[in-house]
Amino acid sequence: MYNIRIICFVCTKKLFLQTLYFFLKMLKPASKDELFGITIKEAEKIIASYSPQEISDKVSQAKKNSQHIELKEDYQLRLTDELLKKPFEIVK
Amino acid sequence: MEPFKFHEVYSYEQESEKLIKYITNCSQKSPAFSITLKYLQTYSFILEDNYVDKDYLVDYSNFYARCHHPYDRFCIRIHFFTKHNTFSFSEELLHHIFTNNLTEEKRSQINDIYLGFIVLRPSKGIIKTIGCTCLRHYDEDVERNRIYSATRNYYVNLYGIPLVIKSMAFQEQDQTVAMCSSIALWSAFSVTGRKYQHLIPSPSDVTKLAISESSYSRNFPNEGLTAEQIAVAISKVGLSPLLIRPKDDRNLKALIYAYLKAGIPIVCGLHLYDVLIIEDENSNVIREEIDVNSVSFHAVTINGYSFENGLEDIDFKDGIRFYSNRMTKFYVHDDQLCPFTKMEFSKGERKKIGNMLVKELTTSWLASESVLEGQNKKKEKKIAIVSSLIIPLYHKIRISHADIIKETQRISKNLIEKYKLIYGVKVEKTFEWDIFLSEISEFKNEIIQFPYFKNKELILKDSYAKYVWRARAIANNELQFEIVFDATDSKVGGIAKKYIFYNEVIERLFELK
Numbered sequence: 028m029y030n031i032r033i034i035c036f037v038c039t040k041k042l043f044l045q046t047l048y049f050f051l052k053m054l055k056p057a058s059k060d061e062l063f064g065i066t067i068k069e070a071e072k073i074i075a076s077y078s079p080q081e082i083s084d085k086v087s088q089a090k091k092n093s094q095h096i097e098l099k100e101d102y103q104l105r106l107t108d109e110l111l112k113k114p115f116e117i118v119k
Numbered sequence: 120m121e122p123f124k125f126h127e128v129y130s131y132e133q134e135s136e137k138l139i140k141y142i143t144n145c146s147q148k149s150p151a152f153s154i155t156l157k158y159l160q161t162y163s164f165i166l167e168d169n170y171v172d173k174d175y176l177v178d179y180s181n182f183y184a185r186c187h188h189p190y191d192r193f194c195i196r197i198h199f200f201t202k203h204n205t206f207s208f209s210e211e212l213l214h215h216i217f218t219n220n221l222t223e224e225k226r227s228q229i230n231d232i233y234l235g236f237i238v239l240r241p242s243k244g245i246i247k248t249i250g251c252t253c254l255r256h257y258d259e260d261v262e263r264n265r266i267y268s269a270t271r272n273y274y275v276n277l278y279g280i281p282l283v284i285k286s287m288a289f290q291e292q293d294q295t296v297a298m299c300s301s302i303a304l305w306s307a308f309s310v311t312g313r314k315y316q317h318l319i320p321s322p323s324d325v326t327k328l329a330i331s332e333s334s335y336s337r338n339f340p341n342e343g344l345t346a347e348q349i350a351v352a353i354s355k356v357g358l359s360p361l362l363i364r365p366k367d368d369r370n371l372k373a374l375i376y377a378y379l380k381a382g383i384p385i386v387c388g389l390h391l392y393d394v395l396i397i398e399d400e401n402s403n404v405i406r407e408e409i410d411v412n413s414v415s416f417h418a419v420t421i422n423g424y425s426f427e428n429g430l431e432d433i434d435f436k437d438g439i440r441f442y443s444n445r446m447t448k449f450y451v452h453d454d455q456l457c458p459f460t461k462m463e464f465s466k467g468e469r470k471k472i473g474n475m476l477v478k479e480l481t482t483s484w485l486a487s488e489s490v491l492e493g494q495n496k497k498k499e500k501k502i503a504i505v506s507s508l509i510i511p512l513y514h515k516i517r518i519s520h521a522d523i524i525k526e527t528q529r530i531s532k533n534l535i536e537k538y539k540l541i542y543g544v545k546v547e548k549t550f551e552w553d554i555f556l557s558e559i560s561e562f563k564n565e566i567i568q569f570p571y572f573k574n575k576e577l578i579l580k581d582s583y584a585k586y587v588w589r590a591r592a593i594a595n596n597e598l599q600f601e602i603v604f605d606a607t608d609s610k611v612g613g614i615a616k617k618y619i620f621y622n623e624v625i626e627r628l629f630e631l632k
Contacts, residue, residue: 060623061622062622062625064544065542067627070628073542077541083632085537085540085541089537092532093535101366101521102520103363103521105362105363105364107364110388110507111347111362112345113345113346114300114342115299115344115345116298116342116343116415116417117298118299118417119487
């Protein structure tokens with residue numbers, strides 16, 4: 028009888044945890060409030076500590092920095108004339 | 120070899136060797152077809168004679184009908200079945216079909232075990248050419264992200280039983296009206312034709328369309344199309360050709376993923392090379408070299424990819440990490456091998472070919488010759504280098520993948536800088552970007568499946584362009600936010616875009632002006 032109770036308890040606990048995990052997983056794309064170690068509460072506190080002018084300065088500084096570090100990579104190369112004019116053939 | 124009888128059920132286990140020889144005539148295709156049919160767990164097959172194949176009939180009227188040799192008009196179709204528990208396509212079931220009422224349940228069971236068909240086209244002598252073939256692909260796997268997106272449903276009718284198979288049509292080149300390039304394009308058209316509602320030309324019609332603007336080329340016998348001629352054929356069916364030369368393997372993966380995810384097949388130009396294996400006296404491999412003189416220029420159609428055992432991209436100098444860099448292999452229809460052939464990105468170092476340093480793809484191709492003049496040298500396999508991608512696009516898809524990357528790169532950099540300056544935290548690892556093309560219906564279909572999140576209702580009610588580029592930012596293996604770009608827009612004055620936030624920290628940062 029005691030063993031059955033333990034089994035029932037373990038099974039119920041496992042089922043409960045599985046259900047909880049399932050619901051947490053289901054809710055994944057919903058309210059996430061942490062990123063790179065900062066929670067939304069902490070973020071709000073930091074933002075509140077700045078004056079509007081300071082925020083504006085930091086935003087424009089970020090814009091400047093990102094333009095400065097932007098790299099011009101060529102992601103789409105055109106086919107060379109040789110590749111355009113060369114016929115596909117039977118594999119030797 | 121005693122010929123197969125028509126309308127009789129054969130056991131694949133007992134007759135596989137004879138069947139593979141019958142279909143492939145002991146060519147390079149033999150091992151590839153043998154592996155595919157074994158993997159699909161083929162249990163039985165049946166041959167249908169006097170089958171009228173539309174594509175062959177058009178090719179027949181375009182060329183074969185006016186030859187002196189009496190080519191047959193009819194084809195043979197072979198249907199393949201697997202086994203589910205005890206249910207299989209057997210002689211008893213065939214007898215039951217012809218003598219009893221076939222219930223809805225039985226029809227559904229037959230459809231469940233159906234693996235597809237191979238058409239054999241008449242040719243000179245006893246050797247046949249593989250015609251329109253629709254075989255089931257390997258199982259898709261969400262965990263490993265193995266997807267065959269450039270496929271569609273094909274509707275088959277066997278003895279009045281309606282059957283459906285999800286595939287991409289495959290066939291072998293006949294070396295007269297169609298070479299590998301015409302076949303690769305025909306396979307691509309078989310999917311885009313249904314997707315974008317255009318006529319699906321037969322292989323000989325594809326060749327005719329392709330060379331319609333080249334006065335110096337003759338129609339048939341065809342000696343292989345060029346990339347330029349393939350682009351002409353794409354334009355003639357009402358689509359817009361996009362021709363790209365991938366810069367490196369990272370760029371190649373990004374391009375394949377971005378367009379294939381939208382279900383768009385890609386015609387891929389390959390350079391195939393023999394690998395020279397150099398051994399010592401005890402037959403231990405000393406090194407492998409690529410035989411530059413053995414190059415062949417071949418065309419295949421890309422229809423799927425896999426991320427199995429793929430690794431996360433690292434921070435490159437372009438400051439953007441691609442989710443697509445986890446890709447480890449992609450699948451192609453290679454008309455000289457078989458449907459859904461695997462091409463795997465090599466794990467080793469980049470190899471030198473001529474003056475280029477490239478990362479090769481391993482293939483199922485065997486080398487052209489195995490015995491060599493020198494001692495301790497042998498050739499066993501071929502490797503491939505992707506030299507061109509030809510993508511048949513719907514004319515309204517105007518913004519390119521490169522434009523989206525540049526825009527995403529700018530937004531990502533700006534966001535990370537903002538994060539550092541305002542929150543005062545150094546970001547060790549930036550976002551991993553999942554960038555792909557999508558139809559708006561697919562985008563909303565995905566959003567509706569999410570449980571509640573802020574603005575879900577607004578997004579579903581909002582109006583978007585028919586085609587959108589999606590750039591999804593991932594951090595800690597979770598989706599943080601995404602940018603939805605209008606793919607039909609002009610890039611002059613900035614591409615129209617909308618943001619969707621799944622993380623409040625990011626959303627708050629975006630609000631700061």
